[in-house]
Amino acid sequence: MKTLKPRRYFAALAALLGSVLPAVAGAQTVPAVSGWALDRYEPTTTGDVFFMSEHPWYSSTRVFSVGIVADYAANPLVLRQEFAAADGSTTTTTTNIVSGQFVGHLGAAVSFLDRVGLNVSLPLSFYQGGTASPAGTGTLGPASGVGVGDLRFGARLRIAGQSDRDPISLHLGVNLWAPIGSRSSNTGDENVRFEPRLTLAGRASIIRWSAGAAFQLRGSLDAVNLAIGNELRFNAALGFVALDDNLTIGPEAYVFSAVRDLPAGRGQGSAAFQTGQWGGELMLGAHYLAGDTILIGLGGGVGLERGYGVPAGRGLFTLAYAPVTRVVEQPPSDRDGDGVLDVDDLCPDTPQGPHPDPARRGCPLLDTDGDGVFDPDDICVTVPQGEHPDPTRRGCPLPDSDGDGVFDPQDQCVTTPMGEHPDPDRLGCPDGDRDHDSILDHADVCPDVHRGPFPDPARIGCPLADRDHDTVPDATDACPDVPGAPSEIPARNGCPIGGVTITPGRINILTPVFFDTDRDTIKPQSFPILSRVADVLRASPFIRRIRIEGHTDDRGNHDHNVDLSNRRAISVMRWLTEHSVDSTRMEAQGFGPDRAIASNQTVVGRARNRRVEFVILDPAQSENTVTQSAATADPGDIRDSGTRRNRPAPR
Numbered sequence: 001m002k003t004l005k006p007r008r009y010f011a012a013l014a015a016l017l018g019s020v021l022p023a024v025a026g027a028q029t030v031p032a033v034s035g036w037a038l039d040r041y042e043p044t045t046t047g048d049v050f051f052m053s054e055h056p057w058y059s060s061t062r063v064f065s066v067g068i069v070a071d072y073a074a075n076p077l078v079l080r081q082e083f084a085a086a087d088g089s090t091t092t093t094t095t096n097i098v099s100g101q102f103v104g105h106l107g108a109a110v111s112f113l114d115r116v117g118l119n120v121s122l123p124l125s126f127y128q129g130g131t132a133s134p135a136g137t138g139t140l141g142p143a144s145g146v147g148v149g150d151l152r153f154g155a156r157l158r159i160a161g162q163s164d165r166d167p168i169s170l171h172l173g174v175n176l177w178a179p180i181g182s183r184s185s186n187t188g189d190e191n192v193r194f195e196p197r198l199t200l201a202g203r204a205s206i207i208r209w210s211a212g213a214a215f216q217l218r219g220s221l222d223a224v225n226l227a228i229g230n231e232l233r234f235n236a237a238l239g240f241v242a243l244d245d246n247l248t249i250g251p252e253a254y255v256f257s258a259v260r261d262l263p264a265g266r267g268q269g270s271a272a273f274q275t276g277q278w279g280g281e282l283m284l285g286a287h288y289l290a291g292d293t294i295l296i297g298l299g300g301g302v303g304l305e306r307g308y309g310v311p312a313g314r315g316l317f318t319l320a321y322a323p324v325t326r327v328v329e330q331p332p333s334d335r336d337g338d339g340v341l342d343v344d345d346l347c348p349d350t351p352q353g354p355h356p357d358p359a360r361r362g363c364p365l366l367d368t369d370g371d372g373v374f375d376p377d378d379i380c381v382t383v384p385q386g387e388h389p390d391p392t393r394r395g396c397p398l399p400d401s402d403g404d405g406v407f408d409p410q411d412q413c414v415t416t417p418m419g420e421h422p423d424p425d426r427l428g429c430p431d432g433d434r435d436h437d438s439i440l441d442h443a444d445v446c447p448d449v450h451r452g453p454f455p456d457p458a459r460i461g462c463p464l465a466d467r468d469h470d471t472v473p474d475a476t477d478a479c480p481d482v483p484g485a486p487s488e489i490p491a492r493n494g495c496p497i498g499g500v501t502i503t504p505g506r507i508n509i510l511t512p513v514f515f516d517t518d519r520d521t522i523k524p525q526s527f528p529i530l531s532r533v534a535d536v537l538r539a540s541p542f543i544r545r546i547r548i549e550g551h552t553d554d555r556g557n558h559d560h561n562v563d564l565s566n567r568r569a570i571s572v573m574r575w576l577t578e579h580s581v582d583s584t585r586m587e588a589q590g591f592g593p594d595r596a597i598a599s600n601q602t603v604v605g606r607a608r609n610r611r612v613e614f615v616i617l618d619p620a621q622s623e624n625t626v627t628q629s630a631a632t633a634d635p636g637d638i639r640d641s642g643t644r645r646n647r648p649a650p651r
Helices: 524-538 557-578 603-609 633-646
Strands: 066-085 090-112 115-127 151-160 169-178 191-204 205-218 221-222 225-229 230-242 247-258 276-289 293-304 313-319 501-502 505-511 545-551 586-588 611-618
Touching: 066 293, 066 633, 191 230, 225 247, 247 293, 247 545, 505 524, 524 557, 545 557, 557 586, 557 611
Parallel strands: 545 586
Antiparallel strands: 066 090, 066 313, 090 115, 115 151, 151 169, 169 191, 191 205, 205 230, 221 225, 230 247, 247 276, 276 293, 293 313, 501 505, 505 611, 545 611
8 A cells, every 4th residue: 555645645534334433534623522322222111022122011911020131232333444545545444442332221110000101221331342442533432340321211101902912002102311321431421311202013813013113302412423413213023922922033123313413514414314323223032931920032133234333233131020910811601511601691600400590591490498498489598497497487497596406485595505514594505604714603613713723622613812913822922912923942932032023914024134235145134033034934834835025115127126126035035945944835026116115205215115024825814904014124225325326226
């Protein structure tokens, strides 16, 4: 090649050609600019069966979907420079400014009213390879690291038809891009973009199809010799359906063109469909819906023409959670097989039989209870008249509502059977057990008082005297008038020694159980009170089961508080098990702040709410109105409250 004479020939900037920019001959000055939203691929709404052309779905088919599209574009940005020689020949050099770009599109969509759909898509640029543009051609080049693209919000409205049920349907949509990407990383225009769109789609036999048009309003950008701005976009797709409607495979395409006027010095008139200002892509794509839940898609194709951002080739893979509800057409049924279809059968589950009811098609003349009296004449349609019919009510038996052999007119307990132990004073009534101690009232000396764990052998159904209700009978209670707790030591039996007492339904501790702050570790200073609880349980075998309850105040996260209180209750149960209390007698549960016994607006109130309680489950107590004790508050937390007042973690 001849040496170029600088006096006559100067290297002229050409266009971004091949897959992106048109070649330009002649010399021109190139302003220093950064990039734009280079990736031309805009994914369809998550859950659609095409990559490039919407096939809209709504809530009768699918309520929501989430997923990701992996998008790799080869050579989406190529600079070709032509140098003119004196003899009229040209030399061309090519720079792959962005030789490869990998983008992940995170998407989600939701539909409601079977007519409205909303979606969002966030592109993340994970990789760009290539070479920065040569000096004098601007500041275009590949970006390094992970970049965030413009966030897209979309909405669509079904105007007529359903895309997967009707041959043709009409939909209107709109997309809005929030400019969170950057020009320097080739992920955004740094301008708001807005795009109204129109979509036609349908289903005919094994064919799904879609076609659409959109007009994208975007800010005007000048890059090298390009006039990036408002765009007109067209898309289409044709899919063949197989495998029980789960597989859709077929060709897809889109075409775009800039429609703004070319800047001065770069041509005249509109940029629409001029070389380098328009382009498109052709692709073969396939989507498969696995288990009516997981949508998997794979596609690949090539770029068309030389519009900016059009790659030489593109590969796509999508994975989405997109559960569907299938509508299955059922043939007309005749469930009872009587020759009358269900839609006309007034008794679709009962054959009309040899004696059909002339007034009700498909129904037999009924005798529901089979007593020989047809329903229209039977006062008791569902009850046979039996061996003792009621002479005053045709088709009805003489009533015995509770089935105890005593007819209602004579039965003093019409709805309650007299059972194996009838009440001798009331015909048809059972003998009662008002105190639920398994001793029938007529034999129970104390019919309104449960005999308890220590029944009085001299008085059937009565408990031994226990004036202070601490489960220790007065005869063995060393402190009969002061509530205490059982003890294996006679001199302490029934006395409030060691800070533990029993009242109906509860084992009360008068000293708190201390834990490390925001942990379930029991502090050693609480071992004595827990040892006393263990002593009481060992000395009270009649207490068959208790529930250890953990409680907190309302500061911090609710779920964390519930979990913390549950772990603390389990820690106490574990400690008692390790000290010879049978684990089968205990259960643990945390309630967090849900069962406060004092106001959480004060330090003292919060301290009272942080507690451990021991509730007697078996035997159930006849008296259950017991004042709850706040003795289990965590003083360690009160002490720290001055320095941890604003800390959100639970105590």
